[in-house]
Structures are given as C-alpha cells and as structure tokens.
Amino acid sequence: MITLKQVQKSYFNTATPLQVLKGIDMHVAEGEFVSIMGSSGSGKSTLLNILGILDDYDSGSYELAGTLVKNLSQTTAARYRNRFLGFVFQSFNLLPFKTAQENVALPLYYQKVSRSKRNQIALEYLDKVGIRDWAHHLPAELSGGQKQRVAIARALISKPRVVLADEPTGALDSVTSQEVINLFRQINRDEKLTMLVVTHENEVAAQTDRIIRLKDGQILLNE
Amino acid sequence: MFELDKWQEIWGTITRNKLRTFLTMFGVFWGIFMLMIMLGSGKGLENGVMDGFNGVSKNAVFVWGQTTTMAYGGLLPGRFVEMSNADVAAIKAGCKNLDILSPRNQLGGWRGGNLVTRKGKTSPFTVYGDYSEIAFIQSFKITSGRFLNPFDLSENRKVAVIGDQVAKILFDSTEVPIGDYIYIKGVYFQVIGTFKTLQQGGDAERESNSIYVPFTTFQKAFNYGDDVSWFCMTPKEGYSAEALESEVKAMLSSRLRIHPDDSNAIGAWNTEKEFNKLNGLFSGIGAFVWVVGIGTLLAGIIGVSNIMLIVVKERTREIGIRKALGATPWSITSLILQEAVVITTLAGYTGLVLGIGLMEGLNIMLQGQETEMFKRPEINLQIAFASLVVIVFGGLLAGLIPARKAASITPIEALRNE
Numbered sequence: 001m002i003t004l005k006q007v008q009k010s011y012f013n014t015a016t017p018l019q020v021l022k023g024i025d026m027h028v029a030e031g032e033f034v035s036i037m038g039s040s041g042s043g044k045s046t047l048l049n050i051l052g053i054l055d056d057y058d059s060g061s062y063e064l065a066g067t068l069v070k071n072l073s074q075t076t077a078a079r080y081r082n083r084f085l086g087f088v089f090q091s092f093n094l095l096p097f098k099t100a101q102e103n104v105a106l107p108l109y110y111q112k113v114s115r116s117k118r119n120q121i122a123l124e125y126l127d128k129v130g131i132r133d134w135a136h137h138l139p140a141e142l143s144g145g146q147k148q149r150v151a152i153a154r155a156l157i158s159k160p161r162v163v164l165a166d167e168p169t170g171a172l173d174s175v176t177s178q179e180v181i182n183l184f185r186q187i188n189r190d191e192k193l194t195m196l197v198v199t200h201e202n203e204v205a206a207q208t209d210r211i212i213r214l215k216d217g218q219i220l221l222n223e
Numbered sequence: 224m225f226e227l228d229k230w231q232e233i234w235g236t237i238t239r240n241k242l243r244t245f246l247t248m249f250g251v252f253w254g255i256f257m258l259m260i261m262l263g264s265g266k267g268l269e270n271g272v273m274d275g276f277n278g279v280s281k282n283a284v285f286v287w288g289q290t291t292t293m294a295y296g297g298l299l300p301g302r303f304v305e306m307s308n309a310d311v312a313a314i315k316a317g318c319k320n321l322d323i324l325s326p327r328n329q330l331g332g333w334r335g336g337n338l339v340t341r342k343g344k345t346s347p348f349t350v351y352g353d354y355s356e357i358a359f360i361q362s363f364k365i366t367s368g369r370f371l372n373p374f375d376l377s378e379n380r381k382v383a384v385i386g387d388q389v390a391k392i393l394f395d396s397t398e399v400p401i402g403d404y405i406y407i408k409g410v411y412f413q414v415i416g417t418f419k420t421l422q423q424g425g426d427a428e429r430e431s432n433s434i435y436v437p438f439t440t441f442q443k444a445f446n447y448g449d450d451v452s453w454f455c456m457t458p459k460e461g462y463s464a465e466a467l468e469s470e471v472k473a474m475l476s477s478r479l480r481i482h483p484d485d486s487n488a489i490g491a492w493n494t495e496k497e498f499n500k501l502n503g504l505f506s507g508i509g510a511f512v513w514v515v516g517i518g519t520l521l522a523g524i525i526g527v528s529n530i531m532l533i534v535v536k537e538r539t540r541e542i543g544i545r546k547a548l549g550a551t552p553w554s555i556t557s558l559i560l561q562e563a564v565v566i567t568t569l570a571g572y573t574g575l576v577l578g579i580g581l582m583e584g585l586n587i588m589l590q591g592q593e594t595e596m597f598k599r600p601e602i603n604l605q606i607a608f609a610s611l612v613v614i615v616f617g618g619l620l621a622g623l624i625p626a627r628k629a630a631s632i633t634p635i636e637a638l639r640n641e
C-alpha cells in the first residue's frame with residue numbers, strides 16, 4: 001500500500017539547512033497496522049506529513065496504492081487527501097463551531113455530497129465509534145476521548161485507504177487511550193484499513209502489528 | 224461555486240461574529256448611504272435653483288437704452304439713449320443670428336402708480352406692450368381665453384391678457400374676466416385671456432401682477448410714438464446669446480451714434496450667461512460629491528479587506544484543517560471572496576435602499592411646499608444601479624488579498640502549533 005524509497009527531506013527555513021529525513025526506505029502492506037516510534041525531534045511527524053501528502057519531500061520516491069506521489073499540484077494533493085487518506089491528530093483539530101455530526105461530515109462536503117446525505121452517513125460513523133448520542137454537541141461539550149472518537153469518525157467517513165494518526169493518545173489518560181487503541185484495532189480488523197500510528201507509548205506500540213523505530217531521520221529498527 | 228451548501232457555510236461565518244460583521248458592514252453602508260444623500264441633495268439644490276429659470280428661455284437676451292458717458296459724433300455725454308421702431312426693423316433685417324425679436328414697452332411697475340382700475344377696484348399693476356412672439360421667450364400657462372395674436376397687433380386692438388393675481392384683485396370670484404373691460408390710464412381694454420406664470424419667487428409675484436396689451440396699441444394709447452423701451456430676443460439655434468448680445472449692441476451703437484467704447488450707453492442682460500455660471504457651479508458640486516462619495520466608499524471597502532485579513536489570520540487553523548480534509552485552494556479562495564462580496568453587497572444595498580428611501584421621503588415631504596432653494600431631491604436610478612455594481616466589484620476587490628492569503632495557508636503550518 002505504501003512504499004518509500006530513499007526519501008529525504010530537509011528544512012531550509014532554519015539558520016543552517018536541517019536534514020530531518022536522511023533516506024527512508026519502508027513498505028507497509030495493505031491492511032497492516034503499524035506504529036512509528038522515536039524520540040522527540042526524530043522526524044516522525046515530518047514522515048507522517050509526507051505520507052499524508054501534507055508536505056513535499058526532496059528526493060526519493062513515495063508510492064501510495066501504486067501511484068507515485070511527487071510534485072503534485074495543491075488541487076490534486078487535496079483530492080488525494082480527501083479520497084485516500086484519513087487523519088487523526090493529537091489535538092483532535094475539530095472545528096469548534098460545528099457539531100460533532102457536522103465535523104464528521106466535513107470531508108464529504110468536499111466530495112460534494114448533499115447535506116442530508118452526508119449528515120446521515122456522519123450519524124452512522126458516530127454510531128460506529130460509539131458516540132451517536134453526542135451528535136449534536138459542540139466539541140467544547142465533549143471529553144478528550146469523545147473528541148478523539150469524533151476525529152476518528154471524520155477520518156473514516158470518506159472510506160480512505162490509509163489512516164494516519166500522529167500521537168492520537170498523546171492528550172488522553174491511559175484508560176481512554178486504551179479505548180481509542182481498541183477502536184483502532186477494531187477498525188483495522190473490520191474495515192481492512194491500513195493504519196500508521198505515531199506514538200511514544202510502548203503500550204500503544206505493543207498492540208500494533210509492527211513497530212518502525214526512527215532515530216535522527218533514519219529507520220533504526222523495522223521489526 | 225454558488226451551491227446552497229456554500230451559502231450556508233458563508234452565512235455561518237458571517238453570523239458567528241455578529242459585532243465584527245456589523246462594524247465591517249457599517250463602513251460600506253455609510254459610504255453608499257452618504258453618497259446617495261449627497262447625490263440627492265445636490266440634485267435637490269440644482270432643481271431648486273434651476274427652476275428659477277422656468278418661464279424664461281435659457282438663451283434670452285434683453286437690451287435697453289441707458290445714458291451715454293462719452294461724447295461722440297458731435298453729441299454731448301449724458302444723453303438718454305432712445306430706441307425706436309426703426310431700430311427694430313433694422314436689427315431684424317441686419318442681424319443674421321437673430322431668431323425672435325420682440326420689442327417691449329412698459330408702464331408703471333410693481334409699487335408704481337395705480338394705473339389700472341375696474342369698478343372702483345384699483346391696484347398697481349405692470350402693463351407691458353408686447354408682440355405675440357414674447358410667448359416664445361417668457362412662457363406662461365394660459366388659464367382661460369387666449370394670448371395676443373398678430374391680428375391684435377396689426378389692427379391695434381384694445382385687448383389685454385391679465386395675470387392670475389390681476390384677475391383675482393379686479394374681479395370677484397363669481398365674475399368671468401374674459402370679455403369684460405379694464406381701464407388703463409384713461410383707455411378701456413377688453414380682457415381676452417388670463418395666464419399663470421411659470422416663474423418662481425419674486426419674478427413670479429411680479430409676473431402674476433402683470434397685464435399684456437398689443438405693442439402697437441400701447442404706443443398709440445399711451446402716446447409713446449415710435450419709442451421702444453426694450454428688445455427681448457433669442458438667437459437662432461446653435462448660436463450663443465452672448466454673441467447675439469454683442470452684435471445687437473454694436474449695431475445699435477452705430478445707428479444711435481454712440482461711442483463704440485461707451486459701455487454704459489446700452490444695458491443688456493442674457494440668461495445664458497447666468498445659466499452657464501450655475502451649470503458650472505453644479506458640475507463642480509457634482510464632481511465634489513463623487514470625489515467625496517467614492518472616497519468614503521473606498522475607505523469602507525478597504526475596511527472590509529482589512530477585517531477579512533484579520534479574520535483569515537484568526538481562521539488559519541480552521542483553513543488548515545479544511546485543507547487537510549480535502550479543501551482545494553480554490554474552494555478556500557472562493558469562500559473568502561464570496562464572504563467579502565456578500566458582506567459588501569448586503570451593506571451597500573442596505574445603504575442604497577435607505578439612502579434612496581430617505582431622499583424619496585424628503586421629496587414627498589417637500590411636495591406642495593413653497594421652497595425656493597431645494598426641490599425634488601431625486602436620485603438617478605441608473606446611477607444607483609451603477610453604484611450597486613461598483614459595490615459588488617469593490618467587495619470582490621476587498622476579498623482578493625485576504626482570499627489569496629487564505630489559499631496560501633499550508634495545513635502543516637496551520638496544524639503545527641499543537
């Protein structure tokens with residue numbers, strides 16, 4: 001599903017150019033549930049942003065579902081994100097003025113699905129993550145765990161091929177974290193979704209199929 | 224781009240921060256509102272002043288004799304210049320630009336002697352001896368009977384056309400003036416018509432207290448011989464009243480043996496000069512209104528642009544999230560542009576409607592009132608419509624910079640500060 005070959009990435013907006021990814025080779029098969037670990041600043045988020053086509057890379061190649069992802073126009077990148085990828089962030093990134101249901105429905109808005117249709121689908125997905133009753137609440141009225149469930153429902157609603165999560169449990173207590181991981185596992189199993197989760201928690205990583213360890217922009221261990 | 228869903232998104236953001244939206248809109252609203260008020264007021268002032276020209280053609284020339292101040296051709300200064308029927312004939316024959324020449328004599332005048340009586344009633348009226356052509360220079364509405372005609376003049380008929388005020392004073396409301404007689408300085412004249420003046424203010428008062436009799440009858444009845452007090456003239460179409468005035472003055476000077484440089488000997492006045500002066504004044508006012516109005520409007524539009532820029536900055540994270548979820552740059556650009564257009568159009572349209580409404584209200588209130596300097600403050604609908612187009616365009620312009628800024632937001636930058 002995902003194949004990286006010698007992917008390099010540097011930031012040039014710093015005093016001296018900063019090479020963050022120093023040639024990443026990796027492969028993730030369809031339906032795999034992989035965690036990415038590494039110390040802070042090792043380049044995990046940078047890697048995930050490239051995988052999510054939120055950022056460009058300098059050299060190497062990235063193939064997503066057999067398509068080379070390189071030098072895409074902003075519009076094409078937006079379409080790929082919308083159709084193939086789902087995102088879950090540490091800080092949820094819900095729109096504060098939209099209800100849980102409207103937040104979940106947002107990706108379908110950019111697919112030009114009609115309002116009533118996408119709201120109905122959003123409700124199904126809220127049901128799937130177990131917070132259907134909170135559909136009409138604003139994010140501020142939800143707990144951290146509930147917010148992350150909304151975010152997960154939003155990531156799933158466009159039926160993506162890959163879900164990318166950057167420290168999805170970073171802002172949650174251990175009980176809630178476990179619930180979220182259980183949800184991920186369940187989705188991975190039921191929907192046969194490919195999932196990449198960045199985390200620094202060993203308990204989380206231990207429950208995934210495979211751990212990729214990053215250090216100083218290189219893959220240390222691929223177990 | 225204009226589907227219902229998008230409107231709901233825009234409506235959402237506009238209503239989310241009501242105070243800011245209101246303040247933004249107020250700038251544009253005020254700009255267009257003031258422009259409408261200034262345009263209407265300018266027009267009202269113009270109408271009020273220009274109505275003063277009603278009843279007199281806008282290129283009329285009046286020429287009369289005064290006193291010489293320079294010796295010429297053996298004649299001493301201080302001589303009173305008298306014009307005669309022969310001068311009328313000579314000018315009619317010799318002046319190519321002349322359209323109408325209507326010589327005139329005048330008796331009495333406002334607050335002059337009591338010349339006119341009927342059945343013991345008397346009042347100081349002005350009596351004009353005129354040709355029927357005067358009707359092309361000084362227009363009035365005949366309210367009953369008819370005006371003087373060429374036969375009245377050729378047959379020296381003792382007939383009179385009287386102003387509405389004259390009829391009111393000399394006749395009871397039950398009496399019919401037409402066919403009846405009035406007594407002017409020892410001579411009976413039969414009333415053949417009554418008129419109502421189209422002039423305004425003081426001129427109107429004088430005119431409605433006037434009586435017109437045939438010029439020829441006047442000269443005979445009141446012993447004027449060949450004397451002519453005034454020439455009332457208009458130039459042929461396409462010629463200026465100013466040129467006609469100097470041409471006639473020059474001709475009269477040579478005929479009446481007046482020094483060519485004696486500027487006091489012949490008095491003259493033309494409406495064209497006055498009219499042009501006022502026209503100039505009002506185009507000046509018009510230009511001023513536009514400069515100020517467009518300036519205010521521009522300030523409003525810049526205000527919209529400024530606030531939209533702040534809004535975009537505040538919404539960086541939201542825009543980043545939307546982009547991560549699949550919003551294309553164009554969908555973000557058009558969202559911001561539409562928002563700016565909606566805000567400016569809504570505000571501008573409100574200002575337009577209220578401004579026009581206020582002017583119309585004023586117009587209705589002023590109707591039937593005797594105001595002199597301010598009348599019919601209307602707004603040209605074409606101008607109003609054009610302003611609306613300008614507002615929408617201005618909104619688009621106002622949204623351009625913020626929209627480009629919004630489109631250039633990258634999701635990673637927006638989402639980084641976690």
Ligand SMILES: Nc1ncnc2c1ncn2[C@@H]1O[C@H](COP(=O)(O)OP(=O)(O)O)[C@@H](O)[C@H]1O
Pocket residue numbers: 011013014018020038039040041042043044045046047
């Ligand atoms: N936009 C950026 N500009 C410059 N440097 C960056 C940028 N994003 C990340 N970095 C730097 O790149 C390195 C890797 O960052 P990141 O991928 O966020 O690490 P991680 O997620 O593993 O903590 C860090 O040293 C960070 O300071």
Ligand SMILES: [Mg+2]
Pocket residue numbers: 044045046
């Ligand atoms: Mg990170």
